[in-house]
Amino acid sequence: MIRYYFFGFRFLAIVGCLFLAIPQVLNAGVREEAEGVIRDFFPDAKSIEFQALALQNDARTVAEQTAGQAFLLDKLYYWEIRSGESILGYAVLDNVKGKAHPITYLVLFSSELKVQRVRVIRYREQIGGAIQEPRWLEQFRGRDRHSGFDPGRHIDGISGATISVNAISRGVQRITVYLSQLANNTVAADME
Amino acid sequence: MNKLRTSVLALVGFMLIHAGATLPAQDLDKIFFRPQTTIGGYGELHYNSSKPENGRNSATLDFHRFVLFFSHAWSEEFAFKSELEIEHNLIAGGKSSGEVELEQAYVDYHPNSYWGIQAGVLLPSVGIINEFHEPPLFFGVERPDYHKVIIPTTWFGNGAAIYGNIVQLDYRVVVMEGLDGTGFSAKEGIRGGRLKGYKADATHPVINLSLSKRNWLGMNLGGSVTMTQASDTLNGTSAVNQTLVSEFHLQFTQSNFHATAEMGQIQYDRPDLVGGVSAARGIYVDLGYDLAPLLGLSGAVIPWVRYSDINTAAKTDGTIPNLDQQHRYALWRVGLQVKPLPDVVYKLDFGKKMPETGADVSQLNLGVGYMF
Numbered sequence: 001m002i003r004y005y006f007f008g009f010r011f012l013a014i015v016g017c018l019f020l021a022i023p024q025v026l027n028a029g030v031r032e033e034a035e036g037v038i039r040d041f042f043p044d045a046k047s048i049e050f051q052a053l054a055l056q057n058d059a060r061t062v063a064e065q066t067a068g069q070a071f072l073l074d075k076l077y078y079w080e081i082r083s084g085e086s087i088l089g090y091a092v093l094d095n096v097k098g099k100a101h102p103i104t105y106l107v108l109f110s111s112e113l114k115v116q117r118v119r120v121i122r123y124r125e126q127i128g129g130a131i132q133e134p135r136w137l138e139q140f141r142g143r144d145r146h147s148g149f150d151p152g153r154h155i156d157g158i159s160g161a162t163i164s165v166n167a168i169s170r171g172v173q174r175i176t177v178y179l180s181q182l183a184n185n186t187v188a189a190d191m192e
Numbered sequence: 193m194n195k196l197r198t199s200v201l202a203l204v205g206f207m208l209i210h211a212g213a214t215l216p217a218q219d220l221d222k223i224f225f226r227p228q229t230t231i232g233g234y235g236e237l238h239y240n241s242s243k244p245e246n247g248r249n250s251a252t253l254d255f256h257r258f259v260l261f262f263s264h265a266w267s268e269e270f271a272f273k274s275e276l277e278i279e280h281n282l283i284a285g286g287k288s289s290g291e292v293e294l295e296q297a298y299v300d301y302h303p304n305s306y307w308g309i310q311a312g313v314l315l316p317s318v319g320i321i322n323e324f325h326e327p328p329l330f331f332g333v334e335r336p337d338y339h340k341v342i343i344p345t346t347w348f349g350n351g352a353a354i355y356g357n358i359v360q361l362d363y364r365v366v367v368m369e370g371l372d373g374t375g376f377s378a379k380e381g382i383r384g385g386r387l388k389g390y391k392a393d394a395t396h397p398v399i400n401l402s403l404s405k406r407n408w409l410g411m412n413l414g415g416s417v418t419m420t421q422a423s424d425t426l427n428g429t430s431a432v433n434q435t436l437v438s439e440f441h442l443q444f445t446q447s448n449f450h451a452t453a454e455m456g457q458i459q460y461d462r463p464d465l466v467g468g469v470s471a472a473r474g475i476y477v478d479l480g481y482d483l484a485p486l487l488g489l490s491g492a493v494i495p496w497v498r499y500s501d502i503n504t505a506a507k508t509d510g511t512i513p514n515l516d517q518q519h520r521y522a523l524w525r526v527g528l529q530v531k532p533l534p535d536v537v538y539k540l541d542f543g544k545k546m547p548e549t550g551a552d553v554s555q556l557n558l559g560v561g562y563m564f
Contacts, residue, residue, distance in 0.1 A: 029220060029221050030220050030221055030224050031220040031221075073223065073224075075223075077220070077223075093220075093224070095224055099232070100230050100232070100261075100263040100265065100271065100273060101225075101265055101271070102224065102225065104224045104225075122224065122225070122268070123305065124225075124265075124268060124302070126300065126302065126308060126355060127323075127324075127362070129305060129357055129362075129406070130406040130407035133360070133407060136407060150490075151534070152445075152448065152482060152492065153448075153484075153485050156410065156445075156446060156447075157445045157446075158406065158407045158412070158445070159406070159407075159410075159411070159412035159443035159444065159445045160320075160324065160404075160406055160412045160443065161406065161407070162328075162329065162534065166534050
């Protein structure tokens with residue numbers, strides 16, 4: 001048996017001090033991190049323009065009902081990615097509710113509003129962090145407003161991360177439907 | 193395709209019209225994280241019916257647990273988390289009453305994903321269910337027998353922990369209150385030794401070390417060792433019983449298939465203080481398959497089966513004849529888990545407990561559980 005009294009409260013105090021002595025990794029702001037991901041995915045981007053847009057009620061209702069999840073933020077935090085005249089894609093930064101803290105995630109879309117990449121920008125919970133892994137997030141690629149997003153059926157679950165998996169899956173669906181709905185509403189309004 | 197392109201261009205035009213709502217960059221961090229208090233909870237109602245081959249049948253209706261989580265985040269790094277529980281509805285004092293338990297209440301400092309530190313009332317990382325015990329997260333109305341007599345779930349106490357994620361491995365080191373060795377038994381292992389934070393012994397702390405790998409080929413793999421010198425008394429003199437709990441667990445979820453397996457043992461260096469027992473061992477395996485997609489239903493409909501083999505006196509000092517046989521039993525259980533929503537579960541299971549010595553016992557359980 002390990003002679004446990006080498007550990008004890010003194011051991012914890014020493015290890016704690018060592019950790020405190022290690023210089024903390026300085027976190028960039030969420031906007032800088034999001035724009036880093038955008039530039040990495042769209043290397044040909046000449047301009048990325050950020051806007052915070054008020055949510056449109058009609059589109060919001062459809063998106064929330066389809067995804068079964070409410071918006072936590074009252075604006076859409078959105079980038080448009082261009083290369084000269086042509087639009088390369090869009091990006092949306094959003095929050096979903098984790099077990100106790102919000103999870104901040106970024107969704108990149110093609111110009112045709114298909115999901116291209118999802119990245120977790122801030123994960124604040126102690127557990128369930130496996131949803132940050134790019135390999136798991138890759139399964140959202142290519143999905144659009146008509147795709148299924150049900151965890152366990154269309155999206156692989158992760159043992160021990162049920163709440164986070166459900167939150168992110170619904171969140172990506174909500175943002176995807178919202179953007180598509182906004183585009184449809186605008187077309188309908190133009191035709192009138 | 194043309195229509196889509198028109199739609200997208202229209203979207204861009206629409207958004208440009210609203211460009212007046214632009215925000216300065218530095219404000220985004222404050223928008224995406226605000227100090228806040230959150231409330232959560234879980235609960236479960238159980239119907240338990242038991243039919244021994246010989247003896248009286250029994251049936252109970254029990255609102256087993258009503259739990260509220262209160263959390264507050266002051267900043268991205270500093271948070272408070274708590275779990276307050278009422279067991280069995282009624283608290284009237286005395287042994288036959290329910291319990292109020294403060295199972296978690298700690299301040300958490302979590303500067304980045306590599307490490308964090310918690311201090312207060314904590315749950316050690318022992319097995320799958322001790323830390324994450326909300327009813328929708330496990331099969332069966334009652335928690336597996338393994339989580340009663342091998343791992344004394346819910347095991348909580350006063351202490352501190354360092355945890356984090358390095359090279360995609362979750363680690364956690366917990367130092368917490370000790371165990372009362374006089375509560376150890378051949379029948380229920382260390383369960384009776386938990387002090388539950390009540391003026392708990394700090395002279396002989398419990399040390400719990402755990403490692404887990406999540407989402408590796410669809411699996412969640414982990415293991416832990418937990419050590420203590422449980423204080424005890426023998427013939428009027430104080431004694432310590434070096435106690436080691438080691439366990440390994442595995443969970444797999446992929447393509448509607450669910451599997452869980454856990455195995456663990458408790459070792460004592462003073463069997464004379466535990467009625468002649470020097471080790472307890474247990475294992476269980478759960479297999480389930482979600483039929484909802486095949487049936488065209490939303491939610492989850494999971495029939496499952498469990499096999500357990502438990503011996504709380506797997507190794508003895510030989511002073512009591514056949515002690516190991518008296519405390520060994522196998523258990524088969526089949527059940528159905530219906531989750532109309534991820535956080536709401538209806539449960540049904542039927543099981544047969546088969547002691548190596550003595551009569552079999554049939555059990556039927558019904559339950560409803562929730563979390564939010």
